[in-house]
């Protein structure tokens with residue numbers, strides 16, 4: 001087996017985005033409102049309650065002085081209630097606030113709250129919705145890509161690599177088509193041909209590799225099942241490229257990309 005860093009945008013088997021942010025906000029600091037001793041105010045801006053909308057009250061976690069506090073705690077029990085007073089211009093997000101069931105008078109309390117918010121308020125992904133491909137995973141290491149995902153990633157690398165000083169014959173012209181006009185010199189058929197050539201070269205290289213090193217059967221391109229390039233009927237500047245390849249574990253792997261051209 002060999003591995004590589006995962007740079008795919010979507011899982012080829014499920015089409016689910018890779019690196020999608022769960023919008024989990026961790027250990028935000030809060031203080032108890034000094035007047036009612038029950039409502040939490042955001043420590044970074046005590047004029048507001050919850051910094052961001054809470055998406056799912058059941059996912060809220062609270063710690064006081066690093067001790068987790070259950071919703072039903074006899075002293076520090078709390079609930080999530082709506083915050084109708086919070087009106088945020090330019091959003092229709094619904095805000096909530098966290099309220100202790102009983103007054104809590106803590107001296108220098110450290111109250112931390114973890115919860116899931118919505119994309120527009122997410123500090124984890126900076127509202128982008130996805131995390132950087134190379135952001136270390138929770139374990140502190142990079143996410144390795146293996147097996148089918150690796151095959152998909154490798155195939156896309158072959159298709160999208162436009163320059164190689166050492167192996168000029170391994171270059172796919174696809175990238176040089178970007179921004180060009182579809183015309184007699186570049187057609188959707190050319191795009192299809194380039195993708196097919198790149199995948200064929202990859203297949204040949206892997207077969208040569210297989211004679212000197214052991215590859216995971218799931219990572220080896222067996223057949224190029226189909227390659228198509230079609231002009232998007234709704235937008236003639238977009239050529240939709242779809243390919244399906246198979247591996248030696250009997251799986252098929254869909255690949256897809258869109259080439260933007262000028263009209």
Ligand SMILES: [Zn+2]
Pocket residue numbers: 021022023024119122123124125126127128129130
């Ligand atoms: Zn996020």
